[in-house]
Amino acid sequence: MIPEIGHFALVLALVVMIVQAVIPQIGAATGRQGWMKVADMAAMTQVLLVGIAFAALMTAYIQSDFSVLNVAENSHTAKPLLYKITGVWANHEGSLLLWIFILAIYGAAVAVFGDNLPPTLKARVLAVQATVGVGFLLFILATSNPFIRLDPAPLQGNGLNPLLQDPGLAFHPPFLYLGYVGLSIAFSFSIAALIEGRVDPAWARWVRPWTLTAWIFLTIGIGIGSYWAYYELGWGGWWFWDPVENASFMPWLAATALLHSAIVVEKRDALKNWTILLAILAFSLSLLGTFIVRSGVLNSVHAFASDPTRGFFILLFLASVVGGALFLYALRAPGMKLGGVFAPISREGALVLNNLLLVAAAATVLIGTLYPLFLDALTGEKVSVGPPFYNATFVPLIAPLLATLSVGPMLPWKRGDLAGALSRLKAVFAIAFLGAVLTLWLAADVTPLSILGIVLGLWLVFGALAEFADRIKLFAIPLEKSVNRARGLPKSAWGMTLAHVGVGVMVLGITISDTWQDEVLTSARPGDTLQVAGYDLEFQKIGTVPGPNYQALQATFRVTRDGELVTMLYPSVRTFTNPPMQTTEAAIRPTLLGDIYLALGEPDGDGAYAFRLYYKPFVIWIWLGGLFMAIGGLVSLADRRHRIGAPVRRRARPAPGAAE
Amino acid sequence: MSEGEGMAKAPVSTLRRVVLAAIPVLIFVVLAAFLLRGLDLNPKEIPSVMIDKPVPEFSLPPLPRRDDKGLSTADLKQGQVALVNVFASWCVACRAEHPILMDLKERGIVAIHGMDYKDKPEDGQRWLEDLGDPYDLVGNDLSGRVGIDWGVYGVPETFLVSGDGRILCKQIGPITPKILRNKILPAIEAAKAGRKVTC
Structure with a gap:
């Protein structure tokens, strides 16, 4: 009975999703308040319905109800309770249900916290969100229903892949999904903005915290996954450039770029079209990740449930959502109003460089991930792409990104002085140079990559600290006043320093563990x-x-x-x-x-x-660095300006010169 | 930004903006075409490792209450095209595949042998008694040792073996009606006619 309730709730959720996708969109286009308001109610109802479905499946797992095919295939009575619960999302059908559940939660969060959004924007965001949801629910109900019964019911289930019976991997998927699906909000905001035909700083103030939230979850999710690989696979490796790892890394790179470009939209009202495109790309890469994992297009240890029929459906869905979004972009982006201007050497310029390198890095990973498919499709040859490819392509893109990372925050908005910024980094440069000398001294057989890693790691950690010291005028004014300044700094400044130090700590961890292993x-x-x-x-x-x-x-x-x-x-x-x-x-x-x-x-x-x-x-230090990044994100998220209501107050203030 | 938006000098022409804005969707169309093609390709297919090789030397003991002597290399060199189906009582996908094997046995077009993989003989026997027995000969591979020689890495798997004991074709995962129609049956026909088997 319980599985049938879950199934029924899911069908109802689909109906509500369709209503939410259509009515508010029409309401926003025709200016009908009542129709727009439907979105809020629908989003709340939906989270309840999908929640019931999710709870129903979880109940079937906890009770080991093997008359449900999904439970029989993936569970076993002898399995510890924890893994019965996490078994819910350790399989294809259940993980999709988790995906849609999280989508519904994010949608409801916009409905609840979005009171200060312009009503048409809010209605459109929720409608776009629901459009994505309709596709996913159709996919679940048509090809991947977790509530299908098995008759006769087997006495015992098939058990869960033992590799997945591990606390690390048990919580890896929910975090990843919170990240993947979180990017749907930035996506929905972008599509809504394209439909509305305008983007303003208020829009960016909304997109930033949501992107940041998704980014934090992605960071933690990827970190957990890589730590799991480290202790569970028995080789001491922590990153394998496996297609599924890449599938989570690409959206992370795009989301990182989006985080930074949204700052420029918010502070300087520039890079608007680019930011919209990035938001579309970030979510598209999340969907592509789902496609890669679920369709069996690429071989991977992770592809534990792959099926071409499902693959076709996901591809169709991917084509409608991503293709549709990019098509809309092609139509509307040329008409968007251009924003503020800036010189190449400026904070904006540095962020543009950051964006270009991050997007190029994501493209590299995408090419490496899909290359076996391209070659197979064109020539029938089977290859796999491994670390040598990424060392040759990814590293040369990331190294300049890291090298400029310490300089960018030192530059003011609009027009900067590169020599001035560099001169303030003299001490940091000296530390990095010392690090290079020490490496040459200590390492038996040192590679250029080791030296580069040490130099960049030190440059990042001390560069971020130097920027912070500069901001609180450490040693230039009495210490007491510096501490006061530090207290007065916005949380987002603290967050940035923490996250940038985290990147450096990670680079040091990677380099040192590799060089002196x-x-x-x-x-x-x-x-x-x-x-x-x-x-x-x-x-x-x-x-x-x-x-x-x-x-x-x-x-x-x-x-x-x-x-x-x-x-x-x-x-x-x-x-x-x-x-x-x-x-x-x-x-x-x-x-x-x-x-x-x-x-x-x-x-x-x-x-x-x-x-x-x-x-x-x-x-x-590799994971410590990741943790620093996630904490930096959290601290920045706690910034007053990101909180509800604050944006309205801030709008009155003139754009500050060097704040952030 | 790719539109040159924001950069101090570059006044951008409308045409250029239109063209630039269309690039992402064009790239995506190409990508989607490859992904569509990718659905028909099987990355897990390991082409040439076992195909066209003679079956490995092996001899497996029988299940407790079947009147055969198990399954061994010699049984597959009797001049008769045969399917070798790897199954186990603990495998749910095998349960899904089972009616199709029963149906195939009824049609009597090919001999089907079973390899009870990593399974206690008693469990495998009971499974066949409960669900029906589509097999001519069944060998029990308790340790999975023989399975390794065959290149088995999951159940169910099905091999098509020629009369002189060569592996012609391999199906990984359960046989569905569609796979039976489009892959297995044509391959059996070709093998019986002595034509080249492609699958």
Whole structure:
């Protein structure tokens, strides 16, 4: 019964979506208040209906109701409760339901918090949002219904892919989806603006916080995913340029560009068409990501549910939404009013450069991701594109972006003085140079890329700090006054500094862990001692440990340094029966200065086992940097000016010169 | 910005703005065309690894209550075109595929052998007793060892084997009515007629 309620709620949601997509749009075009108001009610009703459907599916999972095909295919009674719940979105149908649920939540949020929006804009935004929703709901109901019954019901379910039975991956999809779908708001605002035919700073003040919200979720989602790859796949790698990783990275790059260009629209009323295009691109890349993962067009370990029929539907949907949006852009953008002018050397100019490089980087990733498809379609040849491609293309685009990142915030709006900005960065330049010298000194076989990474990392961290120090006039005025100035700075300034420091911390983490990594690939039997980076790892024993739905083969290691006990490590391999599969659980001792990483491999049949042992200095800084970025985003989001009501007050003030 | 908007000098002509604004949608059309083509291609297809190779040397024990001797290489070299279907009692997709195999058996156009993959013999036996038994010979591959030699990486998978024991064609994932019609049946026909099998 419960699954039928869920199914019914979903059908009702579709009806409400159609109403929300059509009526407010007509209302806005003809100026009928009542018709426009329909959008609010519809958005609220919808979140309730989709919520009921989502709750129904979750109930079926918690109760292990195997008469529901989706549950039978993806769950198992022996699975821990946490993974029964997260199993809801660890499969195709359920993850789409989560997608539409989040879309409905965002829509309702605009309905609730959007009181200060011009009524026609609000009605149009919600109508566009619902148009996207109609497509997704049709897709779910027509090709991917999670509520289909199975008769006769099997006694036991198929189980969830053990790789996905992990806390990291359990919460990775919701964060990613909150990011992907969050970009739909910027998209809807852009389409609404194109329909209205105008964009003003108030528009940007609305788009910015929503984009920022989506960006924070994307950042966290990608971070969790990459940390999962680090400890679960057993190779100590954290980014594989896998199509599905790229699918989340491309919208992130576009959203990062959008965040920055929206600042220019808000402060300077320029770059309007470009910002609209970026918003369309960012969401299109999210949809493309969904298409790539769900259609089976590209091979990937992640494509756990792919089906060409579904692929065709998603492509049709993608073509209507993205194609339609870009077509509308082609029609309307030339007629949009142009905004303020600026010199190439200025804050705006720096942000334009940032945008160009980010978009070019996203395009590179897109080409790398789709190249196997292009080649297969044209010649029938099968290839895969790996890290060498990205090292050769992505790095040369990102390096200049990072190099200019410290300079941009030092430039004033409209017209800047490059020499002046650079002279204020003299000390930072010296630090980076020192870093390069130290790298040459310390690293045994140093590559140009290592030096570049160290230099850029230091340049970013200290550049961001220098900009902040400059702003609070540190050392130029008494310390007390500087602290007061820091307190008075807008939250968005704090957020920017944190996020930019985060980028530097991440670059340092990537470079240092790669340059000074220690790697031992060996086989050992109980009693042996392995050594890495000054640590002794004594292999004490190995044995079987039962888990809730698996058997683990677990080794025990005693880690000492100069005879002092440091920690115990328990690397293991889990063997699941439903479905039959093994997963590696690496044992990691993370510290700020470096991780000891130990993964258990195959037995040699003679009492010895293969081990992969790494010492990865500063590797945790990679995710620490990501965390800084996300926190920076949060702090910036807390800025008073982004809050409801504040924009109205701010509009009265003249555009400030160097604020932000 | 790509419209030159904002940049101090560049006064932009209307025509140029129109052309620039149309570029994104044109790029997208090309991209969509490739994606459409991509739907018909299968990136998971591993072309030439097992196809046209003789079946690996193997010998699998029978299920407990079937009166056959299991399945081995020799059984596939009897001069008769055959399907080898990899299944398991724990596999839900196999359940979906099962009626199609039953139907195919009824039509009697090809011998179907089963490989019960990573499954306890008792479970596989019970599965066939409950749902019906479409197979001529069935071998139990408890450890999955033989499956590795065959290049199996998921169930269900189905191989078309020629009379002299060569793998002609491979289907990954459940056989649907459409796949049966468009891929499997034509391949069987071609194999029986001694024509070149493409699939």
